[in-house]
Amino acid sequence: MLSYTRMFYFLLGLTFFIAPFLLGYSFDILTPRRMGLMYNQNIGKLDCNQIYSYETQAKGRYYTGLGIGFYDYRFPITAQHIVLHSVSNADGPIIESKTSDGVNVYAGISFQYTFIRTPENLCKVIQYYGTSDNARNFIINFARSAARDAIGEFRVSDLWQQRSTIAARVKQAVGNVIQNHHVNMINLQLLTLDIPDDIQREVENTMIQSQMVFQLQLQQQGLVVTSITKQLQAQQSAEISIINAIANSNSTLTRANIEAVALNTTISAEAKGYAAIKNALNLTNDQLLSLVYIDTLLKTPAGSVIVGEHVPQEIPQV
Numbered sequence: 001m002l003s004y005t006r007m008f009y010f011l012l013g014l015t016f017f018i019a020p021f022l023l024g025y026s027f028d029i030l031t032p033r034r035m036g037l038m039y040n041q042n043i044g045k046l047d048c049n050q051i052y053s054y055e056t057q058a059k060g061r062y063y064t065g066l067g068i069g070f071y072d073y074r075f076p077i078t079a080q081h082i083v084l085h086s087v088s089n090a091d092g093p094i095i096e097s098k099t100s101d102g103v104n105v106y107a108g109i110s111f112q113y114t115f116i117r118t119p120e121n122l123c124k125v126i127q128y129y130g131t132s133d134n135a136r137n138f139i140i141n142f143a144r145s146a147a148r149d150a151i152g153e154f155r156v157s158d159l160w161q162q163r164s165t166i167a168a169r170v171k172q173a174v175g176n177v178i179q180n181h182h183v184n185m186i187n188l189q190l191l192t193l194d195i196p197d198d199i200q201r202e203v204e205n206t207m208i209q210s211q212m213v214f215q216l217q218l219q220q221q222g223l224v225v226t227s228i229t230k231q232l233q234a235q236q237s238a239e240i241s242i243i244n245a246i247a248n249s250n251s252t253l254t255r256a257n258i259e260a261v262a263l264n265t266t267i268s269a270e271a272k273g274y275a276a277i278k279n280a281l282n283l284t285n286d287q288l289l290s291l292v293y294i295d296t297l298l299k300t301p302a303g304s305v306i307v308g309e310h311v312p313q314e315i316p317q318v
Contacts (some may be wrong), residue, residue, distance in 0.1 A: 022161065028069035029061050030302045036070035037122055046073065048123035053077065072131045075115045075122060079186055083110045084147075092140050096191075104157040108154040108191035109147055110156075112173060113139065113183045123184050128181070139178050146173040159193055160306055249312045 030036050035053040039046050052062060052070070064070075084092040095107040115122065115132070115184035129135040150173035156167055165192035177187040274292060277283070283291070 002266060005228050026059060028064045030070060030074065030223065031298075034074050035077050035122075036074040036115065037119065037126065038064060039071050039073055040068045042067040042069075042196075046123060046126060048119050051117060051119050059244060063296070072133075073122075073126055075125075075132045077114075079112045080136065081110065081112050082136075082143065083191075084108060084140070084144060085110070085191060092144065095144055095147050095151075099152040099156045099157050099158075100152060103195055105151055105156070105159070106192070106194045107147060107151055107170075108193075109170065109174075110191055111143060111188040112186040113178060114186065114250055115182065115183055115231045119260070124182050135181075135183070139181065139183060142177045142181060146177040149173065156195060163190075163193065166190065 021111055030053060032054045035051050037046055037048065038050070083090045084095055086094045086106075095109065097105045097107060099105055110315065115125065115135075125132065125135050129138050135279070147170045150170045151166060153169065154162065158166060167188075170190055171185075171188040178185050276287075277291070278287075281287075
């Protein structure tokens with residue numbers, strides 16, 4: 001009987017001794033900005049019906065029961081930031097890709113994502129990846145592959161001419177692939193997009209040569225326009241010259257006609273005058289001709305006049 005009593009007190013003392021430890025293992029804690037799913041180790045079952053978080057319980061302390069807790073099934077509530085670059089603090093190395101024309105390209109990206117806050121979605125993450133940390137590693141690999149394939153759709157010359165288009169295409173590709181793996185992408189930034197130095201120099205030289213050809217084409221077009229303009233100007237000048245020539249010739253003809261009419265009028269008046277003198281003085285034709293001859297000599301602005309044997313012939317009767 002004594003042995004049973006001792007055994008009872010022994011077990012009772014042991015219970016009081018280990019009870020605090022058992023009670024301590026019946027609680028679990030979620031830190032701020034963390035959420036989690038409850039896992040029952042006793043039966044090996046994950047509770048996919050409810051999400052627990054620091055905000056839904058005072059100070060994030062939960063009484064879970066012995067063998068029940070959040071364990072590795074905790075997720076960040078805030079957005080996660082991933083950097084894939086050659087810098088020392090990056091989450092992964094820079095992305096190596098090839099353009100559609102076979103040139104090596106090195107791209108640095110950063111993106112932000114969040115876990116979808118539904119019990120069903122978080123359970124799928126656990127089912128596929130085991131933990132949120134494992135999911136992060138998978139997301140990095142998925143993003144790297146999607147970005148590499150998206151860049152491969154473009155040519156090397158597009159790296160300068162369509163950089164914004166490439167960035168949008170990479171963002172779309174990465175967003176689609178990680179969305180299919182139960183996370184939401186918030187945004188993506190294309191940090192760098194480089195090619196080997198020797199290829200870059202060749203591309204730059206090619207682009208410079210293309211620009212020079214384009215400038216020569218513009219110059220040639222300019223010369224053609226200038227030539228056509230000068231030709232039109234010459235045609236206009238020629239037309240103006242012809243018009244001026246016609247006007248001058250018309251003016252000359254007009255002046256000639258006027259002078260001819262005046263001369264005829266003068267001659268006619270002089271003839272009538274001489275006829276009147278002949279009648280008034282009762283002169284013969286020879287006498288009148290001699291008078292006209294002498295009058296003409298007197299009107300000649302010469303220093304001296306030599307009169308020889310030859311005299312003017314008789315003029316017709318006026």
